[in-house]
Amino acid sequence: MALVDYSALGGVALLTLNDPPANAYTHEMMKDLDAAILAARFDAEVQVIVITGAGDKFFCAGAKIGMLRDADPTFKYYFCLHANETLSRLEHTPKLCIAALNGHTVGGGLEIALACDIRIARKNAGKIGLPEVALGVLPGTGGTQRLARLVGGSRAIQLMCEGKTFDFETGHQLGLVNEIYEAPSHQEYLERVIAYARGFTLPNRAALAVGRIKRAVQTGLEVGLEQGLALERELQAELFASDDAREGLAAYMEKRKPIFRGK
Structure with a gap:
């Protein structure tokens, strides 16, 4: 079973991280995400990519801790390398990418979102942050680099060393979140994000x-x-x-x- 659902309609490819309850990723999910990014890249009908999480609780809680605990150091190194390559592939694709933050977006989940061009959160849906320091590690899927480029070096060091998570409104003030949508349901929120994404598609937008x-x-x-x-x-x-x-x-x-x- 695929851990990333893929659908495309009206110029928008929707990639849904789907491993409940927290949509935490493994190497298998990253391989599925990699394949979905490539599918969207090569699909001539797709002009915008939207990434979200299944359900209304989590966008993504980052890497599965049990997997990291049990894996040997060599596997962990190549796991991080492939995850970095996957997110770089997303950045290199010349199609706009929007992260629809439908719930908690922490650790590696935020690192996925940071590799997107625009981040739109659902109001009061969850927390955001890079708390890896509490595990004795650093954000290893591009977080140290992309966060610093967004908020500046000193603020990025503070946020990662404190390891706090905070609401989307604070994330908006920091520049991590572009927009916050208030919606009564997950479905209506996602429909708003996709409608926004379609504003960047043919024939109305170049x-x-x-x-x-x-x-x-x-x-x-x-x-x-x-x-x-x-x-x-x-x-x-x-x-x-x-x-x-x-x-x-x-x-x-x-x-x-x-x-x-x-x-």
């Missing part, structure tokens, strides 16, 4: 441009300014050569709504 904006930022943050500007120019040249750019410029001049086709 999905090619959205994906290249993501790539410019994700890669540009990791290199010097001159290299980042060079990447920006190359991506812009690619977009200028597209049918969508010609359509967007023509629609502006003709005072009409553009119809983008992703080409």
